[in-house]
Amino acid sequence: MNNESRVAVLVDCDNTNPGAVEFALLNVARFGRVVVRRGYGNHGTLTNKWRETLVSLAFTPCLQFQYAAGKNTADMALALDALEILFDQRADCFFLVTSDSDFVYLCRKLHERGASVYIVGEAKTPDALRNASDQFFEWLPTPLVTESSAQNATPRPKGEPPVVRRRPRFVSDAVALLASDSPEGKVHVSMLGQYLRRTRPEFTPAGFGYTGLLDMLKAYDLLSLKKEEGGHYTVRPANGQPPTGESVSK
Structure with a gap:
């Protein structure tokens, strides 16, 4: 029987940067399987800067029209849907992507019903919302690559064959993230694969x-593999250093 937690990711699009969503999903994967993905906002929000993010990350857009100036109906819809999802037993873990303190009471009600609540927000997130969650994940915007820096990148010579074997950075980043959650500072290779x-x-x-x-x-210089008793393997950052990813030739 699968005891994996079922996670609902609910995004307050009117009060969040689209860049925070992919960061949220990277953290969500440590806690269970995402069964609900929804983004809430008004017409101007969902049809402009949020459209590409919601489509590419397979989120259901939940459009809420403003019936009066200055009234945000998307917050109410998100809160009601969260409680409905909980009562219908579709999820037992909630990731709210928002920096709005209006959701503090929702966090309390979800906790009272036994659900786990995590917040992904920006630096401006009030302490009240941070403390209302089981864990707060602060998203920091990534600096944009400028045109000049892109031009300074070393081009591949013409006719050079493509690199066959590569060491993508996201694998070593995943090891560092999962190992940091472990008291032993290591992660089972099978768990890493699942993540x-x-x-x-x-x-x-x-x-x-x-x-x-x-x-x-085995191709990563700054990752350390170990065969444990029972035959399974674990992996950790070598010498406590943050691992890196780079391309390697075959």
């Missing part, structure tokens, strides 16, 4: 030139 499939459904070691995940991890 990678959740965060990147298209991921396969073969796509990067390897026969399997274990073979792939």
Whole structure:
């Protein structure tokens, strides 16, 4: 029987940056399987800057018209849907992507019913909302790549064959993230594989030139593999240093 937590990710699009959503999904994957993905906002929000994000990340857009100036009906819809999802037993873990303190009371009600509540917000998120969650994840905007820096990138010489074997950074980042949650500072390779499939459904070691995940991890200089009693493998950042990812030739 699968005891995996079922997670609902509810996004307050009127009060959140689209860049925070992918960051939220990377953290969600540590807690369970996402069964509900919804983004709430008014017409101007959902049809402009949020449209591409919701479509590409497979979120259901929940459009709420403003019936009076200055009245935000999207917050009410998000709160009601969260309680409905809980009462229908569709999810037992909630990730709210918002920086709005209006959701403090919703967090309390979800907790009273036994649900876990996590908040993903920006630096402006009030302490009241941070403290109302089981854990708060602060999203920091990533600096944009400027045109000048892009022009300074070293181009690949013409006629050079494509690199077959690669060490993508997101694999080493996942090891560092999961190992930081473990008292031993390491993660089971099987758990790492499950996390990678959740965060990147298209991921396969073969796509990067390897026969399997274990073979792939052996290519990382700053990752340390160990065969434990029972035959399973664990992996950790080597020497406590943050691992890096880079391309390697075959």
